Amino acid sequence: MTLAGGAALRAAAVGVIWAAGFFVLSRIWAGLLLGVTSSQFALVMRQTAGVAIFAFAGWVALVFLQAFFDGYTPKRAAIGPGDEDTEHEASVPTRLATVLPVLRGVVLGAVLGLTVLIVLSRLGVDIGPLLAGFGILGLALSFGSQALVRDIVSGLFFMLEDAFRVGEYVDTGRLKGTVEKISLRSMQLRHQSGQIHTVPFGQVQSLTNASRDWATVKFNVRLDHSADIEQARKAIKKTGIALQEDPEFGPHFIAPLKMQGVADITDSAIVIRLKFTGKPNHASMLQREALKRVYRALNEARVPFASNAVTVRGGEGGTQSQAAAAISAVPPPTPLVPAAG
Template sequence: MAAPAFRWTWFPLETSIRLLVILLLAFLANRLLRMMTNWLVKPASAATRISQMREQQKRTLAGVLYSGGTVLILGLALLTALPEFGFSVTPIAALGGLASVALGFGAQNLIRDVISGFLIVFEDQYVVGETIRVGEALGCVEHFTLRRTVLRNEKGSLVTLANGEIRQVANLSRDWSQLYVDVQVVAEEPVDAALAALEKVASELRADAKWSAALVEGPQVLGVEALTLSGATLRVQVRTLPDRQDDVARELRRRIQLRFEREQIRLTGVQRVELVGTARSSEAEISGHLTQK
């Protein structure tokens, strides 16, 4: 006759000691795990942006490792303590095997999300605090777990994305960002005079110490981008430090407007045109880091 899965017993001294030892070992293992993750995220010695980004990456990785390690420690402690309460671990292990098979069929999306989360961390695709674009979603990464990524968009809304659904990530906070400003000049205005005015604006921006620190390359006047019956479209290209492209674009538009007013060159518009990859669109952006799965 098979032994019952559960047999109640009073707690003798030896059992109590073993339970205390199990709890103590679990506590010490968790403390050791905490010390290791704290060591992993020790502050960077340099104050450069790259060092700060590395520190953010380590903090994200440490959080993932601590969460997973804590679950593992608690699970092992529970399995070790169950026999002390009279439970037989063998039926529980059998049930665990059946549960794992059921999870394999019923939790495929969850498993896919977790695996994708590990890949995001270990491939260094993005970290908390960086600005990314995932499909139509654009925002700052406010929270990250193995299952999901939470973005805060420019309207202040929280956007939650399952990691398994992320196929392509444009990271706008790595290396550099690039922007284009299109200037529409009235057809009656001389194009050469407008190009010369743009060159003056570009030189002044490069010479300004306040703004030159945010520039990586340019501004560069590319020339005439398009011709229509209403006039000519002139394009300026600027490469900036990560997350500074919006500030530089606003300042560049302001200076263009003032310069053209002084030289009495009529405009029909000054707008920012952005690009994603090599596909052109009315509003997109080039980043120095693009990850596609």
């Protein structure tokens, strides 16, 4: 507020200086070049002053509001294609800071339009037909651009419900990404690969916000049939405690890493399920670190992982085609399963 007031005072001072200079130069030129008398000059100045005062007040108001919005709107650092684990949580602004850019455009546009109408009225222009024309034009646009009206109305309700903010990761069903910019009718999403998607609000039927409060991550690890499940549970528990005590990763955990139990038993493996709860912006990083440490801990505890090797037993009549068919029947390993140690 102080910065905005200072900017408005500077604008007012500059305006006063320009007005005084204009008055002095006009008085000199009017008397020397045009031969205007003092009474005629005073009449012209009174008419001009009425217009200048409103134009000056509108200009000072615009400078004040622009400085006010710029002061309260946080400047987000540009996120380049660098390390995806860079700390971005502090860059997520508040709800008010997300709405301010949209509110800024609406308020500045309204003040500018009102100033122009008042100045035209002081100049003797009948603004009644202008207002009627703008009303008819707005009505025609509302009927002819129903999609635009739907986008604006939907956007207002999204903002009132605080469905998302700048800097949060959202999924609209068709497109997903980090919200980089919000306008009156659309939002811009930055995909992980770098593309920017512009999504009109009217096309968003449902929206999933992945950056609020917390995120629970579950993933599976495949162990050999001969593995000691209790020993694996203890090793995973120690890993979860170590992760919480780690100064780099610990502050991002909400609930520690633990083994939920056996999720499935297949022909080639015992599938155990692990889970943890962490801050949503760091869930992927925590999962990668957890997998790395679990892999090392299970190897140190001599808990064997499931192998994808296929053993084919058959009599002398067994053929190579049967062995190849057996091998092809084995599903490929999932990305979350560590390789066999």
